[in-house]
Every structure is written in structure tokens, then in C-alpha cells.
Amino acid sequence: MRxxxxxxAMAAALLLTGAAHAERLTEQPLVDSAWLKDHLGxxxxxxxxxxxxxxxxxxxxxxxxxxxxxxPYAASGWRANVNNVPGLLPTxxxxxxxxxxxxxxxxxxxxILTGGANASDFGGATRxxxxxxxxGHDNVSILDGGYAAWAKADGELSTDAVTPVAAxxxxxxxxxxxxxxxxxxxxxxxxxxxxxxxxxxxFIGQEKTNTVQSLGHIPSAVxxxxxxxxxxxxxxxASADIIAQLxxxxxxxxxxxxxxxxxxxxxASIAWFGLSEVxxxxxxRLYDGSMSDWTSDPSRPVxxx
Numbered sequence: 001m002r003x004x005x006x007x008x009a010m011a012a013a014l015l016l017t018g019a020a021h022a023e024r025l026t027e028q029p030l031v032d033s034a035w036l037k038d039h040l041g042x043x044x045x046x047x048x049x050x051x052x053x054x055x056x057x058x059x060x061x062x063x064x065x066x067x068x069x070x071x072p073y074a075a076s077g078w079r080a081n082v083n084n085v086p087g088l089l090p091t092x093x094x095x096x097x098x099x100x101x102x103x104x105x106x107x108x109x110x111x112i113l114t115g116g117a118n119a120s121d122f123g124g125a126t127r128x129x130x131x132x133x134x135x136g137h138d139n140v141s142i143l144d145g146g147y148a149a150w151a152k153a154d155g156e157l158s159t160d161a162v163t164p165v166a167a168x169x170x171x172x173x174x175x176x177x178x179x180x181x182x183x184x185x186x187x188x189x190x191x192x193x194x195x196x197x198x199x200x201x202x203f204i205g206q207e208k209t210n211t212v213q214s215l216g217h218i219p220s221a222v223x224x225x226x227x228x229x230x231x232x233x234x235x236x237x238a239s240a241d242i243i244a245q246l247x248x249x250x251x252x253x254x255x256x257x258x259x260x261x262x263x264x265x266x267x268a269s270i271a272w273f274g275l276s277e278v279x280x281x282x283x284x285r286l287y288d289g290s291m292s293d294w295t296s297d298p299s300r301p302v303x304x305x
Contacts, residue, residue: 152235205305218291
């Protein structure tokens with residue numbers, strides 16, 4: 001990986017996002033490092049680096065894709081705490097303010113970057129991707145493998161911080177991509193596939209996180225562990241064929257629709273992305289409240305097996 005200390009020109013070019021020449025650069029949900037290298041500097045492109053700071057320091061400041069805008073997953077407001085339920089979809093106004101401030105307009109093509117070290121890390125990118133989609137923005141992709149893949153491809157890094165020029169982003173909510181308690185209850189009654197993306201131990205009720213009040217899972221759910229959707233060794237997201245096999249192995253019916261869930265809608269976004277965007281299945285929703293929301297009411301059923 002090469003460190004480019006002269007990324008100012010690239011940054012300036014990318015900050016023209018929202019001007020004329022806006023276009024959808026690809027319809028693919030995943031792009032590789034070669035594609036990103038070829039499109040850096042395109043005025044329609046906005047690259048969002050969603051890596052959070054770690055104990056090692058500010059990863060963005062240490063080096064990022066030239067022209068990328070810092071939009072850390074935990075610190076920027078991509079998820080909201082509502083009525084003591086963490087990880088929920090922020091309001092339309094909140095997302096419009098956040099996204100506009102990052103220099104993203106409705107004409108921008110967004111590419112999301114995360115570290116790519118493991119499946120959970122990549123889940124930050126899939127959750128932000130879902131947020132764009134649920135608020136009506138289709139011009140969005142993820143760098144497959146994240147910075148791990150960028151390093152493997154000897155991609156350049158810049159230490160020039162990018163200050164985005166505010167744009168105008170108007171959200172348009174798509175309720176068909178989100179599930180809430182009512183849709184989950186309907187799924188239990190009507191054989192819609194409920195996909196629990198958590199670990200097996202959490203699914204069968206041996207473990208739980210501190211945001212979840214009860215051990216176990218939502219009735220009728222099947223388990224597809226989130227880490228099966230991502231290969232950190234490559235690093236790359238699973239192919240459509242692999243995802244189709246995961247679904248078959250879990251015994252789901254493709255014609256019945258899907259709702260994915262986990263603890264707080266993070267890991268579930270990995271399953272949602274795989275089923276909806278990579279395999280291309282219709283009628284896939286994300287229950288962002290997930291088990292934290294479901295178990296906040298003790299009258300809702302939970303099962304272990």
C-alpha cells in the first residue's frame with residue numbers, strides 16, 4: 001500500500017460532487033479496488049470512510065483512500081437510540097442533515113469503505129448501505145473487502161483530510177425495506193422467512209448481549225450465522241451462489257419473503273445485503289430493532305432450541 005501525501009488534487013476533484021455530470025457509475029452493490037482506482041476523481045463519486053477510531057488512533061488520519069470523506073460508523077449518527085432501544089434507523093431529517101453534510105446529493109454515487117478485517121467490521125458498511133437504500137438512494141456501492149482489499153491491491157493512501165462541501169440530499173423513505181414489530185408478527189403467522197443472523201449460541205439461547213432482555217430467538221426463525229457471508233481471508237463478500245446455498249441449507253422458501261434480524265440490526269444488515277443485493281431476492285426487509293426491540297416487551301414470545 002503506497003502512502004500518497006499529495007492527495008489534495010484528488011480531494012478537490014471529489015469535492016465537486018453534486019455538480020454537473022452526475023451519473024450512476026454502476027448498478028453493482030459491490031465494487032473492487034480496480035474499479036475504485038479507475039473512478040477516483042469522477043465528480044459524481046463520494047467515497048465515505050466509515051472506520052471508527054481505535055486504541056491505535058485515528059485510522060482515517062493515518063491514511064485513507066485519496067479524496068475519501070470521514071464518516072465514522074459509531075460517531076457520525078448512522079444509528080439512533082430510541083426509547084432505550086439501540087441501533088435504530090435515524091429519522092429522515094437526521095439522515096438528510098448527516099448525508100448532506102458529507103457532501104452527498106441525490107445525484108452522487110456513494111462508495112462505502114470500512115476496514116474489512118472480518119464480517120462484523122464489514123457489517124458497518126452493509127448497515128450504512130441499507131440506510132441509503134431505505135431512504136431512497138440507489139446510487140450506492142461498497143468496496144468489496146474494504147481497506148483490507150485496498151491494501152492487497154496496493155492502493156494509494158492520503159493523509160490529506162477532506163472537508164466536504166455541503167450538498168442537498170432529500171430522503172424518500174421506503175417502508176418495504178424495513179420491518180418493525182407488526183411485520184415480524186405477520187411473518188410469524190404467515191411463514192415469511194425470519195433470518196436470525198447471530199451466532200448459533202445466541203440463536204439457541206446459550207448466550208445473549210446486554211441489550212437483549214431474554215435468551216433465545218423469535219419464533220419460526222432460522223439461523224444463518226453472519227460470518228458465513230464474508231470471507232476475511234480473500235477478503236471478499238460471499239458470492240450469490242454461496243448465499244443461495246446458505247439459504248437452502250437453512251430451509252428457507254425464496255417465494256415467501258425475508259426479514260433479517262440480530263441484536264441491534266448490525267449483523268442483520270449483512271444477511272439483508274447478501275440476500276437482497278448480492279443474491280437479488282425480492283421482498284427482503286431488515287428489522288433494525290431486532291432482539292433488543294423485540295425483548296423490550298416481555299409479552300412477545302421468545303423460543304430456545
